[in-house]
Amino acid sequence: MREKFxxxxxxxxxxxxxxxxxxxxxxxxxxxxxxxxxxxxxxxGIDTGEIPYGILxxxxxxxxxxxxxxxxWQIEExxxxxxxxxxxxxxxxYLLDWAKTAKKRVDxxxxxxxxxxxxxxxxSN
Numbered sequence: 001m002r003e004k005f006x007x008x009x010x011x012x013x014x015x016x017x018x019x020x021x022x023x024x025x026x027x028x029x030x031x032x033x034x035x036x037x038x039x040x041x042x043x044x045g046i047d048t049g050e051i052p053y054g055i056l057x058x059x060x061x062x063x064x065x066x067x068x069x070x071x072x073w074q075i076e077e078x079x080x081x082x083x084x085x086x087x088x089x090x091x092x093x094y095l096l097d098w099a100k101t102a103k104k105r106v107d108x109x110x111x112x113x114x115x116x117x118x119x120x121x122x123x124s125n
Contacts, residue, residue: 017098019059020068022046024087024095027069031086034060060085068094 019041026032026040034057042048063069068091074084087095 018046019051019056020063021095021098023056023059023063023085024068024091027085027087027091028095031084033074033082033084037085063091067091 022041022044023037025044026037032040034053037060038048038051038053038056041051060069060071064071064085067088069085070088071083071085074082076082
């Protein structure tokens, strides 16, 4: 697996990681194709207006290379064929690991916010 996606130790809340996690989350409910994934990600609350299709498809290709998703071509009677992506067991494990790590980080950030607010509110009194 590419070092970039390996484990969650180095994963923060950078936009590329949020895109990757959002894609995996969207694929939990059903397989989908790239263009449709942007709509599904938008429903989660991610601003997709700044995600070029090239970045989305490049991310999907890297995720497939790393075993997080797999794809197959869906041949349509009318219209263009579509590459349909689905999450793999490895992708599910990655997503679970990311969620656990993210929760710990969110808890630490929330604790820091509470401490800052307490000190600032105490100092203003």
